Amino acid sequence: MRRKTSRQPRIIGGQWRGSKLPVPDIDGLRPTPDRVRETLFNWLAGDCPGANVLDCFAGSGALGFEALSRGAGFVTMIEKDKYAYKNLQQQVDRLQADGVQLMHGDVLELIPNLDRKYDLVFIDPPYALASMRQQVMSALEAHQRLHQGAKIYFEWPQDEVFDSALDNLTWLKQKKAGQVNYAIAEWRVSR
Numbered sequence: 641m642r643r644k645t646s647r648q649p650r651i652i653g654g655q656w657r658g659s660k661l662p663v664p665d666i667d668g669l670r671p672t673p674d675r676v677r678e679t680l681f682n683w684l685a686g687d688c689p690g691a692n693v694l695d696c697f698a699g700s701g702a703l704g705f706e707a708l709s710r711g712a713g714f715v716t717m718i719e720k721d722k723y724a725y726k727n728l729q730q731q732v733d734r735l736q737a738d739g740v741q742l743m744h745g746d747v748l749e750l751i752p753n754l755d756r757k758y759d760l761v762f763i764d765p766p767y768a769l770a771s772m773r774q775q776v777m778s779a780l781e782a783h784q785r786l787h788q789g790a791k792i793y794f795e796w797p798q799d800e801v802f803d804s805a806l807d808n809l810t811w812l813k814q815k816k817a818g819q820v821n822y823a824i825a826e827w828r829v830s831r
Contacts, residue, residue, distance in 0.1 A: 649702045652678050654709030656735055663700045664723045668766035671700040672795060676817050680793060681706055683813055683824055684760065687791050688712050691759040694785070696747045696776050701728050703762045703793070708737055712760070716741045718750055747772075751779040757787045764795035764822075770802075777806055781827075790827045795820060 648660040649671045663671055672680070680703075681688070689711035695704035698717035708715050717740060719725040725744045732740050743750050761780065765772035773794055780786050792809065796802045798819045808830070814823035 649674055649677070649700060651702075651706055651709050653681060653706070654711065656705065656709040659705075659709075659735065661700050661702055661705060661731060662727060664721075664727045666721055666724055668768060669699050669721070669724060670767075671702045672764060672822075673817065673820065676795075676815075676820055676822055677702060677706055679815060679817070680822065680824070681710060684791060684793075685710075687760060692716075692756055692787075693760045693762070694718075694754070694758040694780075695762045697763070697765045697772075698728055698742075699724055701731055703764070704740070705731065705735065705737065707760060708739060712739070714739045714741070714756070716743060716754065716756075716758075718743045718745070718747045720744070720746055747776055748779055751776070751785060752783050754783070754785055757785055758790055759787050760791050760793070761786070762793045764793070767797045767800075770796065770800060773802065774806075777809070781806065781808065786827045788828055792825045792827055793822065794825065795822045797821070 651659045690713040693707045693712045693715040695717045698719040704715045704717045763776050809825040812824045
């Protein structure tokens with residue numbers, strides 16, 4: 641039986657500022673730390689309002705709910721673990737979060753079925769699945785799920801080297817916080 645832990649990231653800004661998000665006790669589930677999210681959303685301050693957002697490994701929902709709290713127009717959250725997915729459903733209900741599409745399953749199988757293009761994408765898979773960052777990015781490109789100029793967030797462990805081999809990504813910002821590396825890239829297809 642999975643149980644709730646005391647880890648409860650808080651939403652940092654916007655309409656739900658200060659709201660805590662319960663995190664199920666699931667191996668590999670590590671919500672993006674508050675400090676990292678604060679920096680990330682400072683970087684994205686002008687990109688959130690009205691944006692279509694895709695949270696590829698939603699987990700606790702911290703990134704997706706933060707984006708929605710800060711004015712994103714629509715957020716698709718994908719989660720494979722059934723307990724984490726159930727927790728996300730409960731948080732959508734609790735926050736009365738309109739504009740959320742929850743999807744349960746494998747992100748690589750679901751990307752072809754998405755019905756829109758995205759302005760912001762969060763790609764922070766469990767650290768044990770390092771190759772998923774590149775696979776997800778390749779699937780988003782192959783199925784044309786990105787608007788020109790889309791901002792892509794990547795997160796990876798400090799001891800790992802990550803550099804996307806995709807020609808259409810330009811790295812904008814990168815930082816380290818504790819054991820976490822994180823960065824924003826912009827997706828733009830040359831004309």
